[in-house]
Amino acid sequence: MRKGLFSKLIVTFSVIIAVSFVIVASFLSYWFDSYSFNQRKQDLLKETQFLGPAAVKYIEGDISSEKLEDTIGSIAGYLSADIWLVDSYGYVFAVSREDDKALIGNQLLTTELEELRAGGNIEKKGDYNGYFEMPVHTFEVPVFDGDTFQCVIIMHTSMADIKGPLESVFEIIWLSALLAIILSSVVIYFVSQRVLIKPLQEINYAADRIAKGEVDKRVVIKAKDEIGELAESFNSMADALEEVENKRREFISNVSHEIRSPITSIKGFIGGILDGVVPKEKHNYYLTIAYEEIQRLTRLVNDLLDLSAIESGQFRLRIEEVDINEIIRQTVIRFEPKVMKRKVKVDVLLQGEKLMVAGDKDRLTQVITNLLDNSMKYVPVSGNINIKTVIKGSKAVVTIFNDGPHIPEAEIKNIWDRFYKADKARSSKVSTGLGLSIVRSILTQLGEDVWVENKEPKGVVFTFTLKMV
Ligand SMILES: Nc1ncnc2c1ncn2[C@@H]1O[C@H](COP(=O)(O)OP(=O)(O)O)[C@@H](O)[C@H]1O
Ligand SMILES: [Mg+2]
Structure with missing residues (x-):
């Protein structure tokens, strides 16, 4: 599999699961550690209740050393611990294990005796000054007869024994982590296929088809995400x-x-x-x-x-200060022959002498020419054409009106389209259907607006804006 979304999701989830299990495991191990050591301590303390009196009896000569060894042996076996008995001067006098017999007669405790004599228990973890190869948990408990300090019971339990159950708990934790990873991988696989991978593949496929020319290709994805x-x-x-x-x-x-x-x-x-x-x-x-x-x-x-x-924008408009009134005057003069021929009455009402706007002179002449050309085409013989400029705020507004037939509402949107000719039969000879497209393109490039309205009772008015300077 390539390094897709799925594998990234799996890696992320596995890491999250593993980290959370590590956190759980460390908490659990900490808790379990202190719990099992405490448990152990309780067990050992309980057994000292039997061991103590037996040791005292031995010291007082009431029981034989065999009997004492029997007692420690069975308790040691039951606790799976090594038990040593040490007298009030620190000398070992009995051990539970055959191998430890060499210790008998040796002085084991010195400094610690003070604390034990005062009645305190001592707890240690380690190899007991190098005596054991494996780490052990050592517990030293003083024994008193009445108020007299008699001896010390030393018990060693191997750490491995205590930690044994913990290890199996860890095994269970790691197994369940593995199981959780496998399970979530399966779930992630199906979920990500459904909500991510399949839809993305579909979009990808459609994009590919469209790029190859099938522009009617679409994707059907109903998800609300x-x-x-x-x-x-x-x-x-x-x-x-x-x-x-x-x-x-x-x-x-x-x-x-x-x-x-x-x-x-x-x-x-x-x-x-x-x-x-x-x-x-x-x-x-x-x-x-x-x-x-x-x-x-x-x-x-x-x-x-x-x-x-x-x-294509390749036509860099030469934006400069131009007098729109002058452009209108000159264009109207050029239409003089047509005006005479159709006996049209042209009214020109201009704002002020000069009206300076930002624009490209040739392109603005083209705009006025195209609009006036249309008016001349659709105005009836002896009809009226009115051309006006006014100032509205920071804009100069130019309107060109001609009386004549309305443009049907249904067509008003389309007249700006290239090659659109509403009255195909009448205009086909002289028209290209490009005039208004050009008008709109030029004004759009200037960042201006142009629109058309039908006037009551008859007539059509084209309006466009220009920025004043
Ligand atoms: N002054 C007008 N009065 C009525 N209809 C008009 C007027 N100006 C434009 N039109 C409509 O808009 C269409 C598109 O105009 P235009 O793009 O200039 O193309 P053309 O003038 O070559 O037909 C025209 O065919 C016509 O139907
Ligand atoms: Mg035209």
Whole structure:
């Protein structure tokens, strides 16, 4: 298995479990240690009640040394301890184990006698001044006859004997820790598969498919957690991608379509002339139409180039102080021939003499031209066009109104889309459907707004804002 989420989870959990078991084990061992040593002490103390009188009897000559050895031997056997008896001067006079016989007659206790004589017990852990090879627990208890200090009982128990049960407890602890690790691994495996790994794999797979072009791929994860949220964001990202992809396809098909129809007719006319199908006197007529088509193509290509340049941001807008009133005046003058032809009444109402705004002169001229071009297209013969600039706060607001038919509410959203032409039949000859896209792209790049409203009883008004300087 690769170093995935699962193995990381397992390692983390195992460490947590192991650490908690170590803590439990150390507490338990501490507690068990003191408990079992206390227990041992109680047992030993209890037995001294029998041993003490027997030792006194021996010292007083009431029982033989065999009898005494018998008594210590059986008690030592019962306690599984080594028992030595030491007289009031510190000399050993009886031992429970055959091997320790050499000690008899030796002085074992010196300094400690003081404390024992005063009635205190002495407890030690270790190898008893090197006498034992293994560590032992030693317990020294004085014996009194009435008030007279008679002798000392020394009992050694091997530590291993005391710790024996503790070791098996540790075994149980470690076994259960191991069991807990195995068990939690299984649980973690299934849980992490369900809540983490499977959903992530699904998202990963979908991302891979989308990257390979299947933009309609989605993930179905209903979880109400962070993974669910991730899946949701992923899906909305995929939606956005799909939309972009669809727009791109639509754009390409639109462009091809727009280019194909003029080329087809140009080809038809010129082919007819070359074939001689078109009589000579009609040549001029058809060449004029072909020329118009070529002009339309040129316009289309120019619009497309502008649009793609503006949208890719490659078109660095030259932001400078420009007089929007002056731009409007000059543009209106350029429309003079069309105005005369359609007998349109153009009203221009400008705020002040100059209205300085931040913008790119050529691009703003393009905005006004495109909007005025539309107005001129949709205004009825002898209709009205009103152009106004006003100041609102820190903004200059430009409105261009023309009377004429309303834009249907259902279409008002779409008119900004590339190639969108509401009235396809009427506008197809002269329009590309790119004019408003260009307007909006330019104003968006300037960080400004543009919107459209229908006016009652008739007419359409386009409004956009500019920053004043
Ligand atoms: N002043 C207007 N009055 C009515 N409809 C308009 C007006 N300006 C734009 N439109 C609608 O918006 C559509 C898109 O306009 P535009 O992008 O300039 O493309 P085009 O002018 O080439 O048709 C037009 O086809 C038209 O339906
Ligand atoms: Mg237009």
